[in-house]
Amino acid sequence: MAEISGGEGGFLIGGENRPAPLDDETAGRWRADLQALASDRGLENLGRLLAGDHLDAERLVAVLDLSPHLNAIAFKDPDWLEELTTRSAAELTRETIEAVARLPGPDETEQTLMASLRRAKRRVALFLGLADVFGAATPDATTRALSDFAAAAVGAALRFCLRDLHARGKIVLPHPDDPEKGCGVFVLGMGKLGAHELNYSSDIDIIVLYDETKGLTGDPLDAPETLSRMVRRLTRILAERTGEGYVARVDLRLRPDPGAMPVAISTAMALTYYEGSGRDWERAAMIKARPIAGDVEAGERFLKEIRPFVWRKYLDFAAVAAIEDMKQRIDRHRGFDAVGLKGHNVKLGRGGIREVEFFAQAQQLIAGGRAPKLRPRRTDDALAALAVGGWIDAATASELTGDYWLLRRVEHAIQMLADEQSHTLPEDPTKLRAVARLAGFADEATLGEALLPCLKRVDRRFGRLFTETRGAASERPDDDALRRLARSGDDAEAIAALAALGYGRPEDIARVVHGWSLGRYKATLTATARARLTEVLPTLISAFARAQDPDNALMAFDRFLAGLPSGVQFFSLIASNPKILELLADVITSAPALRETIAARPHVFDALLDPAFLGEVPTRDLLRERLTAFLGLARDYEDVLGRLRIFASEQRFLVGARMLSGIVEADEAGAAFSNIADVVLEATLPAVEAEFALAHGRVPGARTALLGMGRLGSRELTASSDVDLILFYDHEEGAEGSDGKRPLAPSAYFARLTQRLIAAMTAPMREGILYDVDFRLRPSGNKGPLATHLGAFRRYQEGEAWTWERMALTRARVVAGDTGFMGEVAETIRAILAEPRESDETTKDVAAMRQRIEAGKPPRGSLDLKLLPGGLIDLEFLAQWALLTGKADLGLCGAPSEAVLAAADFGRAADGKALAGSMNGFTRIVQLLRLGPSDVRHVADVPIGLSRAIARAVGLDGPEGLEAWLEAETTRVRAAFESVLGAPTA
Known part of the structure; x- marks a missing residue:
């Protein structure tokens, strides 16, 4: 609240509003009556103010005429007006709330507490009401103060009830002098109370829960009844109307299953309910939940446990439909079907407060599970977070925030009339004028000029959030005909519409589309899924009509649809994001690897819908931040493994889809895929170690590190790469075993730990596998121990290692583990x-190894770039040879082959930069090929969309020139290889 002082002799309230009374004559009588009362009570400052011509006197008597509620408070307790002449409204409000937070006193009775709370309620109402009407307090500040008061009052009532139960031996408090501390009982403020948005005369929505493990009652079976009686008493203390009024109407109906459950619920019972039966509206309600009284630490623990219910692993577009259905039920029940002024409900009506709240909450539910920054409780904070995250534009956030606070200001004015929980603008012209003036407007016409455009803006924004704007006509004339394909496969208008869109066999396509609605596929089994599909049919059909070959594109989608495990979320996603269908069409027609990923795990598409992902190539730090937030919601080890799979598959899909669409250059993909693997391995290893230690404990001084080899080590992973790893370990000298319930000797411990790590990554789960893993590059390959002691590794390398093993080490990079040990x-x-090696012997070994590969694994076509003479192996071997012979700096070990080649000094034998250019071109082709069919070895067999992307990636005008380009590049590379290492001989 703004602390703006009034003029000399006035109130310390401030503000620039000058409300006018409804009737000057009536206002004059109120002024005279209050002046007389001030004289009787010896309120000198108030008397002088009313006797003079100060602006605040005029503003006060206007409020007395406009608001019967504030009028009643002022005449009941005029000394509070006297206080306002020497102290600010903000200070008095704050002190009143702080006094309530100190209740109950040591000798407090129920009657004295009730009286104190009601008196405090009236003080806060008067101070805030005057500040609000005078324009000194924003609706933001007013709602915060009202929420703080309500929370303080609930806390005071709860402390009284707990202390009384303890005194009577019904419960045993761990800290009787501080009843709330560690008691396990807590109150969740819900709705506007939880979000610090309470309105002037609001009910307060609360849920009372208790931690049954605290053992407050001697017999645990007594807890539900004992604590439920306490809640009913707490409710009576706050809500019962006495001669002093009431504190707040209490609503307990947001608790789980209110028709069947007691009013005090154990946390275990609540968690069981939410996990098994919770509904979308309860998820939305829990966004705003906040512990306001009692054992706040227990309340925070409960909210942490319930996060997975509220914040889903996946983007939840079905939540949008659920919230739309909720709002439509409100509209039908209440009869809200138009925007107006007289009789309009500014909370529940069209364009009202609830629509702004739903607009924010729907998008929070969609994405909050993946983006913790989208979880603010307050509506204005949520809108700001959505704008920062790119889910809405800044202009929308600003517009809706301004409209929200205007609606809240009008709502407060409505409630100031009679302290009733009303949100409806009066039909009576006089009362409507009173509301307008209390809200800061000259009259009802001026109010309408501001409010009606506001309602229409909110209504429009809310409608756009959903699939079909309410009352809006179809955007395309053929949409209704295309939707009729859900009912019939031979509708003449629909077939004509298909032909007009460019389908070559419209009759066949019509029959295929109609077949989707028959429930033959898992994705369309449910009525809800078919209804969602019908809604999006025009958008879907139009998107595939823009493909190079519409008929084949739609048939590919049919095959994709046949493999989808379910459809509601997918069709809801399309409805909310029609532009995503263009990318889907590219994926389905050109990139089978991505198509199969979507079909098996449709939620990988989520990653493309997060605006924060759209313009970036993910760095390790950014990925690490997002993965940490996502894993923070995991309930157990299995959930951690599932979430790792979701994250990795989404991120790999994201890189592939962007590469296909040209957002990410193909030569950037290797680093991006490797970053994903790095952060996933960083999280997987400690999770496996912690789970393994539950049974086997830890080996004293144990340290582990994962060494990435092959493409992972050189940061050249593709979409389909497995990961080559070696697990190194060390421990205290003389350690004989682990310290767990089932101890193991160190060698067995780390071998079993490695097996557990492999299982964690490769075990098939509902979310798929994490990575295929290969540990064969460890010393002695499959014959050696699965885990490698660092000392044994040194000895092996010094005395037994082959040249090919040293070559492999040039691509090694430590990717996860104990930080100090990773450095070792x-x-x-x-x-x-760095050990000296005989250069000629190394050259001979590298050439011989290339010859063995060439003889044993000949290339299978012009696109087998790995095995092709002059292809990837030639280039990789040249880079490894350069590192082993000192032709390239050892600091480049673990760098991409392209970087090593560019920096290598091959003398006159070869141009390293030209070789790096060839490596770049081959890398681009391979990265894109990994998105296509796995068995493609010839250019002619590559899907047309993918072949075009490949041609673009290497600077060609079209795929027809690709064969010649490859021939020229591989010939040049083979010549360089032979010049440096000699010709491989059969």
């Missing part, structure tokens, strides 16, 4: 590679 492993590898 990296230093050990650098030292091994």
